[in-house]
Amino acid sequence: MKRNMICIGCPMGCELTVDVEDGKAAAVSGNNCGVGKKYAETEISAPTRIVTTTALTESGIPVPVKTCSGIPKDKIFDVIAAIKSVKITLPVSVGDVIIENVCETGAAVAVTKSCTQ
16 A cells, blocks of 8 residues: 655655555655655554643643653654643743653653743
8 A cells, every 4th residue: 555645754745655564564655765764664653742831830720841762653642631731830941841651652742832820
């Protein structure tokens, strides 16, 4: 089976054609660099996503956060629920980790904007 996709690994946005066999990328074409090949292989066999959302402070102020690495696509809603259950104590700075190993994915969740009040 063939699957077409756009690579999001770099700004080039290569149009990839992937030959899929037994749930794996058997061949990848259309990529201008190795990133495209790796992206296609991962997207076919074990897709991951970076989750960006907000977490609330104890006073109800939303603070933007994101996972520090990709998490399995099928865990997105579990990760969002875990983030929503946390109450952040201010002040926080960019990069402060609010959850380690969220939902057993190996990914941390970190603040993406400093907030003092």
